[in-house]
Amino acid sequence: MSAVVSQTQVPRFRRPVLGRLLGSGTAMVIAIYILLMVIYALFQSDALSATQFSDQLSNGLPLALAAAGGTLVVLMRGFDLSVAGVIALADVLTATHSSDGPMGALLTLAMVVGVGLLVGAVNGFLVAYAGLQSIACTLATMIICSGAALLVLDAPGGNVPDFISDNLTGNIGFVPVPFIIVLAVLLGWAALKRTNWGVGIYALGADETAAQLAGVPVRRVKFFAFCLAGALYGVAGMMLTAVTSNGDPGAGTSYLLLVFAAIAIGGTTFTGGRGGLLGSMIGAATLMLLQKVLFSVGVSSFYTGIGQGLIMIAAVLIAAFSARLARRMPE
Amino acid sequence: MTGTRASVDGAAPYLRAEGLTKAYGATVALAHVTLDVAAGEVHALLGENGAGKSTLVKILSGIVTPDRGTLEVAGRPFTPGNLLGARAAGVSTAFQELSLLPNLSVATNLMLPHLLKGVGGIASARRNEQAASALLQEFGIDTVDPRSLIADLSLAEKQRVEIVRALGHRPKLLVLDEPTAALAEPGWLFEIVERLTAQGVGILYISHRLAEVRRLCRRGTVLRNGRSIATVDLTGTPDSEIFRMMVGTSQDEATHAVPKRRETTPRLSVRGLSGRGVHQVSFEVGEGEIVGVAALEGQGQRPLFRMLAGLEPISAGAVSIDGKTADLRSVATALKSGIGFLPEERKTEGIFLGLKTASNVSLPILERVRRGGLISRRMEAEAVAAVGLQVDLPKRYQGMRISALSGGNQQKALLARVLVSGARNLVLFDPTRGVDVGTKQVIYGAIRDFVARGGSALVYSTELAELVHLAHRCLVVYGGRIAGELAGPALTEDRLVSLATGHGDLAA
Numbered sequence: 035m036s037a038v039v040s041q042t043q044v045p046r047f048r049r050p051v052l053g054r055l056l057g058s059g060t061a062m063v064i065a066i067y068i069l070l071m072v073i074y075a076l077f078q079s080d081a082l083s084a085t086q087f088s089d090q091l092s093n094g095l096p097l098a099l100a101a102a103g104g105t106l107v108v109l110m111r112g113f114d115l116s117v118a119g120v121i122a123l124a125d126v127l128t129a130t131h132s133s134d135g136p137m138g139a140l141l142t143l144a145m146v147v148g149v150g151l152l153v154g155a156v157n158g159f160l161v162a163y164a165g166l167q168s169i170a171c172t173l174a175t176m177i178i179c180s181g182a183a184l185l186v187l188d189a190p191g192g193n194v195p196d197f198i199s200d201n202l203t204g205n206i207g208f209v210p211v212p213f214i215i216v217l218a219v220l221l222g223w224a225a226l227k228r229t230n231w232g233v234g235i236y237a238l239g240a241d242e243t244a245a246q247l248a249g250v251p252v253r254r255v256k257f258f259a260f261c262l263a264g265a266l267y268g269v270a271g272m273m274l275t276a277v278t279s280n281g282d283p284g285a286g287t288s289y290l291l292l293v294f295a296a297i298a299i300g301g302t303t304f305t306g307g308r309g310g311l312l313g314s315m316i317g318a319a320t321l322m323l324l325q326k327v328l329f330s331v332g333v334s335s336f337y338t339g340i341g342q343g344l345i346m347i348a349a350v351l352i353a354a355f356s357a358r359l360a361r362r363m364p365e
Numbered sequence: 366m367t368g369t370r371a372s373v374d375g376a377a378p379y380l381r382a383e384g385l386t387k388a389y390g391a392t393v394a395l396a397h398v399t400l401d402v403a404a405g406e407v408h409a410l411l412g413e414n415g416a417g418k419s420t421l422v423k424i425l426s427g428i429v430t431p432d433r434g435t436l437e438v439a440g441r442p443f444t445p446g447n448l449l450g451a452r453a454a455g456v457s458t459a460f461q462e463l464s465l466l467p468n469l470s471v472a473t474n475l476m477l478p479h480l481l482k483g484v485g486g487i488a489s490a491r492r493n494e495q496a497a498s499a500l501l502q503e504f505g506i507d508t509v510d511p512r513s514l515i516a517d518l519s520l521a522e523k524q525r526v527e528i529v530r531a532l533g534h535r536p537k538l539l540v541l542d543e544p545t546a547a548l549a550e551p552g553w554l555f556e557i558v559e560r561l562t563a564q565g566v567g568i569l570y571i572s573h574r575l576a577e578v579r580r581l582c583r584r585g586t587v588l589r590n591g592r593s594i595a596t597v598d599l600t601g602t603p604d605s606e607i608f609r610m611m612v613g614t615s616q617d618e619a620t621h622a623v624p625k626r627r628e629t630t631p632r633l634s635v636r637g638l639s640g641r642g643v644h645q646v647s648f649e650v651g652e653g654e655i656v657g658v659a660a661l662e663g664q665g666q667r668p669l670f671r672m673l674a675g676l677e678p679i680s681a682g683a684v685s686i687d688g689k690t691a692d693l694r695s696v697a698t699a700l701k702s703g704i705g706f707l708p709e710e711r712k713t714e715g716i717f718l719g720l721k722t723a724s725n726v727s728l729p730i731l732e733r734v735r736r737g738g739l740i741s742r743r744m745e746a747e748a749v750a751a752v753g754l755q756v757d758l759p760k761r762y763q764g765m766r767i768s769a770l771s772g773g774n775q776q777k778a779l780l781a782r783v784l785v786s787g788a789r790n791l792v793l794f795d796p797t798r799g800v801d802v803g804t805k806q807v808i809y810g811a812i813r814d815f816v817a818r819g820g821s822a823l824v825y826s827t828e829l830a831e832l833v834h835l836a837h838r839c840l841v842v843y844g845g846r847i848a849g850e851l852a853g854p855a856l857t858e859d860r861l862v863s864l865a866t867g868h869g870d871l872a873a
Contacts, residue, residue, distance in 0.1 A: 225485070225487050228480070228487040228488040228489075228490075229480075229486070229487065229488065230478055230479055230480055230488075233469065233473055233477065233478075233480060233488065234478065236466070236468060236469060237466045237469060237477060239468070240466045240467055240468040240469070241466060241467070243464070244463070244464040244465060244466055245466060245477075246428070246448070247426075247428070247448065247460055247464030248464055248465070248466065248474065248477040248478060248530075249448045249449050249452070249477060249478040249479075250477060250478045251478065307466075307467075307468040308468055
């Protein structure tokens with residue numbers, strides 16, 4: 035099948051670039067982000083400084099990582115609520131079971147990834163192999179993990195090693211460490227998306243039966259997607275501890291809904307098969323930036339939730355509108 | 366396993382199925398099915414919906430494992446654990462309910478589940494596109510861009526891609542399940558079939574179109590109620606005999622005759638209708654009249670029907686019903702104006718798979734079966750049972766989930782839904798797509814009864830023979846315009862074809 039391929043000319047077709055760009059949710063969330071950034075720069079003189087940027091990255095990273103993980107499941111038309119539980123568990127484990135120095139941080143990373151993988155594997159097994167509903171199973175594992183977090187640390191506190199709280203939010207040379215982490219996740223995803231597994235996620239998100247008839251190993255693809263999602267939640271929890279320099283067993287709760295908001299703003303549809311990690315991570319950054327914008331404009335922080343909700347509605351509206359526009363574009 | 370048993374002289378069968386049995390709980394889908402396909406043979410699989418064809422296809426594709434019986438491919442036992450196992454053994458299938466992923470490109474769909482890799486084991490878009498393009502060219506559909514999304518293709522293009530994907534696995538046994546259901550021009554497929562058989566590929570060909578089957582196949586196996594009734598030499602067996610074996614009783618030939626139309630007043634009147642792909646279309650459908658619409662793929666018939674259904678915007682022109690202007694801004698207003706629409710893609714546009722059959726049927730009349738604001742199950746059941754009689758939908762199916770019904774019965778349920786809505790003007794887009802002979806007769810009967818009671822029907826069909834049998838007159842759409850109209854003795858397949866291909870002068 036492949037021997038003659040190289041000699042064949044691909045016929046020329048015009049690619050509807052504009053249509054494709056309009057249809058992509060990522061383009062839209064980038065536009066929203068830039069708009070907010072402009073507003074922020076107008077009210078806050080140092081908005082575009084390196085320190086500000088680095089700060090924003092650190093604060094936004096836990097949500098961005100969690101949203102990246104959640105996206106994997108949403109792409110498959112599933113829901114993973116365990117994100118809140120895993121973040122809490124990873125957060126308190128980091129605050130209680132870490133030793134100082136680079137080796138200590140590495141061990142902590144291995145620990146939180148391990149915990150995330152384990153929870154993800156349980157979710158994946160229940161959903162993919164036992165055929166249960168993702169929303170119910172992951173709700174259960176979320177409750178279990180939140181409970182386990184209380185056993186590890188029953189009140190905010192703990193003892194976070196300086197290496198973790200300083201270095202993970204600091205710079206290597208001029209480059210902020212969170213930026214390196216974001217880049218690593220995005221590069222990893224760019225590669226994974228182009229594997230049989232990655233394409234399988236999009237395939238089964240669109241139509242599970244058709245994916246099966248196309249030969250996609252549906253159960254295996256699902257299982258590993260839940261595992262990887264869990265691992266990302268674990269890293270998110272560790273980053274949260276690094277940012278707050280504190281362990282908190284209730285830390286995950288506030289993230290639960292924000293994760294899904296970030297995914298929606300990022301252009302990943304809850305009907306599956308459309309979207310991606312980049313959009314969700316920028317979506318997370320947008321939500322965090324909005325807090326700062328509202329603060330700098332002088333709006334009370336009590337309005338943050340209202341603002342975030344409105345942005346989300348706007349994003350979903352624009353997504354629906356631009357998708358329709360993209361469909362109407364002449365070929 | 367009675368009846369004649371024709372065999373291919375000399376050649377050893379490539380596929381041999383012996384006593385295949387498969388039951389789902391108490392439902393026996395296949396019972397002792399025996400069948401063989403020789404290398405280079407196009408073997409027809411005939412049977413009504415629910416006869417067990419789908420189950421047999423699934424078994425051959427490796428998706429379902431039979432409870433009993435043996436399968437041999439090329440003399441070796443064939444026990445694929447899954448779809449890929451079947452492909453590895455040289456069997457691949459083009460599925461009836463298309464198995465393409467709408468959100469992925471044509472190229473990715475053709476390559477799934479194993480994409481071609483470039484540097485570092487990462488799939489290379491360029492290599493996949495080239496391979497896909499080569500495949501599309503090889504099988505003569507290079508008008509399809511390998512980079513375009515499946516969702517952007519027409520139904521006919523999707524069907525072609527589905528077939529090409531099966532061909533791309535270089536099968537030694539190809540299973541084609543209703544491969545022409547969405548193709549208005551099946552010549553493309555026939556050429557490929559001839560090419561493959563010349564190379565010694567065996568083909569199991571499933572189609573409800575007997576003319577097509579006769580053209581391609583010499584032998585065929587008839588299934589009925591999960592049993593293989595007989596393998597027959599098709600050249601020596603008349604249609605009536607095949608129908609008899611499929612249905613169990615002899616087909617009534619008289620149903621082909623078109624009932625005389627009464628002179629009538631126009632019910633549905635379309636004046637200068639224009640929109641995307643449709644230009645200045647005018648016609649009328651009278652009371653008691655069935656008007657057919659014939660067209661090749663993509664001539665504007667689809668947007669025309671969708672406009673009448675309120676699904677697509679109208680840029681100019683007017684539609685009136687019984688002299689009153691119809692409001693076609695939405696499906697709901699179109700329905701209120703009296704238009705009942707049966708959509709093209711049953712799976713995605715028609716039914717609610719998760720709901721019971723009765724609930725699928727009663728959707729448009731929920732208002733009428735309410736008592737004190739709540740839906741009365743008894744009133745619902747009565748209404749559904751009444752309309753169920755018209756379309757011959759057995760009562761026992763009404764409480765079942767519609768997803769458990771065969772394609773033909775799902776189509777009956779959809780037609781029932783259109784009928785129960787009380788619409789006086791039916792707009793049916795390919796109402797018999799992929800349904801068996803028996804169901805077709807039921808659908809024809811329901812349409813005729815409907816117009817006999819004073820309704821009107823506009824019917825598009827990809828099968829010209831069907832239009833000739835069913836319609837009082839037939840409009841031909843070409844290039845978004847009405848290219849001509851045929852009625853009475855002038856309404857023949859040949860003339861329809863010349864008009865539909867833009868040769869109106871020949872038809873005159």
